[in-house]
Amino acid sequence: MKRKLPLYGKILIGMALGMIWGLSAESMGLLEFTNNWIKPWGTIFINGLKLIAIPLIIFSLIDGISNLSDVSKLSRIGGRTIGLYLATTVIAVTIGLLLVNIIKPGKFLTEEKREELGRAYASDMDSKITSARELKDDGPLQVLVDIVPENLFGAVSNNTNMLQVIFFAMLFGIAMILAKPDKVRPVKSFFDGANEVILKIVDLIMNFAPVGVFALLASLNIDLDLMKALGVYSLSVVLGLAIMVFITYPLILKTFTKLPYLRFVKGILPAQVLAFSTSSSAATLPVTIDCAEKNLGISEEVSSFVLPLGATINMDGTSIHQGVSAVFIAQAFGLDLTLGQQLTILMTAVLSSIGAAAVPGAGIIMLIIVLEAVGLDPSGLALILAVDRPLDMLRTVVNVTGDSTVASVIAGTEGELQVPPADAETA
Numbered sequence: 213m214k215r216k217l218p219l220y221g222k223i224l225i226g227m228a229l230g231m232i233w234g235l236s237a238e239s240m241g242l243l244e245f246t247n248n249w250i251k252p253w254g255t256i257f258i259n260g261l262k263l264i265a266i267p268l269i270i271f272s273l274i275d276g277i278s279n280l281s282d283v284s285k286l287s288r289i290g291g292r293t294i295g296l297y298l299a300t301t302v303i304a305v306t307i308g309l310l311l312v313n314i315i316k317p318g319k320f321l322t323e324e325k326r327e328e329l330g331r332a333y334a335s336d337m338d339s340k341i342t343s344a345r346e347l348k349d350d351g352p353l354q355v356l357v358d359i360v361p362e363n364l365f366g367a368v369s370n371n372t373n374m375l376q377v378i379f380f381a382m383l384f385g386i387a388m389i390l391a392k393p394d395k396v397r398p399v400k401s402f403f404d405g406a407n408e409v410i411l412k413i414v415d416l417i418m419n420f421a422p423v424g425v426f427a428l429l430a431s432l433n434i435d436l437d438l439m440k441a442l443g444v445y446s447l448s449v450v451l452g453l454a455i456m457v458f459i460t461y462p463l464i465l466k467t468f469t470k471l472p473y474l475r476f477v478k479g480i481l482p483a484q485v486l487a488f489s490t491s492s493s494a495a496t497l498p499v500t501i502d503c504a505e506k507n508l509g510i511s512e513e514v515s516s517f518v519l520p521l522g523a524t525i526n527m528d529g530t531s532i533h534q535g536v537s538a539v540f541i542a543q544a545f546g547l548d549l550t551l552g553q554q555l556t557i558l559m560t561a562v563l564s565s566i567g568a569a570a571v572p573g574a575g576i577i578m579l580i581i582v583l584e585a586v587g588l589d590p591s592g593l594a595l596i597l598a599v600d601r602p603l604d605m606l607r608t609v610v611n612v613t614g615d616s617t618v619a620s621v622i623a624g625t626e627g628e629l630q631v632p633p634a635d636a637e638t639a
Contacts, residue, residue, distance in 0.1 A: 508620060
């Protein structure tokens with residue numbers, strides 16, 4: 213029986229063919245054919261991702277927050293858990309933004325290439341600059357004012373209003389927790405089912421990804437400058453992920469627990485390996501829970517609450533990727549994002565990570581939200597799709613490691629962490 217080629221394999225093939233076409237199209241006189249008959253398929257793929265972005269945020273976020281009501285006995289530690297997850301996500305995005313501003317991978321492109329990409333993919337930034345100046349005149353709290361929509365339908369009609377959509381989804385989810393359980397049960401069932409349907413739509417759209425990736429890359433007119441910039445971009449993301457795993461998480465564990473980091477890594481290694489191979493925090497969750505309980509000594513009460521919640525709202529690796537990618541794409545377009553725009557990236561990446569589905573490819577959809585929040589055309593994703601799969605595998609490892617770190621901290625502060633002897637560390 214022949215083994216079916218996995219989706220990421222098809223995407224890699226589409227990527228390779230698209231790069232070959234993009235490198236040779238001009239010399240073969242195929243630019244007009246490419247623009248007329250191939251590039252539109254890439255646009256269709258991007259439109260499909262944009263189409264699903266708002267529904268994914270609404271249903272996934274409401275479903276995730278409302279699940280807190282199912283674990284009422286752990287409500288005391290719920291706030292602490294969410295606070296830690298949000299704190300590590302803020303740290304992750306900040307690390308990503310610092311690195312990309314220091315390394316500037318987009319500057320490895322020639323001025324001519326940046327101008328070409330800017331004409332091809334960047335949205336009209338004049339209106340954004342004008343809006344930024346108006347915001348400055350409106351006062352320091354205008355950013356908070358803009359998060360609260362005056363009309364829900366107006367907010368969901370434009371992807372640039374994603375923070376408003378996230379605010380409403382969070383408000384709705386919290387209200388479901390506070391409402392009477394018997395009254396909310398049908399609503400909860402609806403959002404559970406709707407979330408499953410949305411994830412299936414994501415699967416359907418991602419099945420088109422090989423064609424979309426081919427079309428996007430084929431129309432890029434790829435050259436060595438772009439490949440060089442992509443390499444530096446990839447190294448920037450990997451460096452950010454490494455800082456989280458080898459500096460941030462060890463410091464957190466050392467501060468709040470007595471669990472040695474080497475023991476911690478040995479304990480969750482099976483989950484990290486599975487996360488790397490599947491690129492899915494959700495698929496890895498059963499192994500993550502097993503490692504946490506058997507190898508790290510985290511109580512079942514803590515692990516069964518903190519880890520599933522983390523798979524839903526904690527995306528440290530994805531957040532680093534979003535920060536680096538958004539600024540890299542802007543740099544590639546020859547645009548310098550203002551401090552206010554980078555703070556918007558920070559806020560959007562943190563909040564959108566709460567609603568990110570724990571499945572392969574969801575990070576790209578979340579990145580669309582971040583790009584549109586600062587006025588960049590999501591078609592710029594074509595610049596990074598070529599290297600997204602290996603980076604997706606690495607950032608999922610960081611996501612799972614972050615979940616386990618927070619679970620260890622919560623267990624330690626609650627007296628629910630009993631580290632087993634070193635010779636018992638098997639999974």
